[in-house]
Amino acid sequence: MTLLHNISKTLQRRRNITWHSLGYDTHVRPETAQDWPDVAALTKAVFNADEEAKLNDKLRQQAANYISLVAEQHGKIVGHIMFSPVQLANAKQIKMMALAPMVVSKVLQQHGIGSALVRAGLEACYQQGVAAVVVLGHADYYPKFGFTPASNFAISCPWQVADEVFMLLELKANAMKNASGTVQYLPAFEQV
16 A cells, blocks of 8 residues: 555545644645635745745746645644645646745744645645655655655756755656656746
């Protein structure tokens, strides 16, 4: 049984993803336009800059089929994750997404909020027929969700990065079997 299958079965049993963190109920739900100012404020506070918040805005403008989720506690946004479409030049028929950016309030990190956002986002991608997800991130964090170096699939990053930090997760078995090449991100990633 695959990790994604386990995630999917768990989420089917608990459609509302709620858990207990630091004495508060935390709920993951789809982002709405009303959340955008709070997501921007949280993102700027965590990254001590506004580039990631600008990236969120540009991705919302450039992609009609992005996935964006928030984690909230008592109506306050404490986490956010976004998935946007990417593709391979020689395999445009494969539906792929990139996980980025993701943010969790500094005081609530290490309490499962990020993990809940990733799992819920992967489930949403799976439900929308996404075959694979790529991420440029911490080599010690994303493998617990099933991500492995994208180079294992002959897939490369458009930027020069260490092999172990550019990862891929197949959401459909053997989706990347005959695929190879460099991932093409939306222009937003180059514009910030």
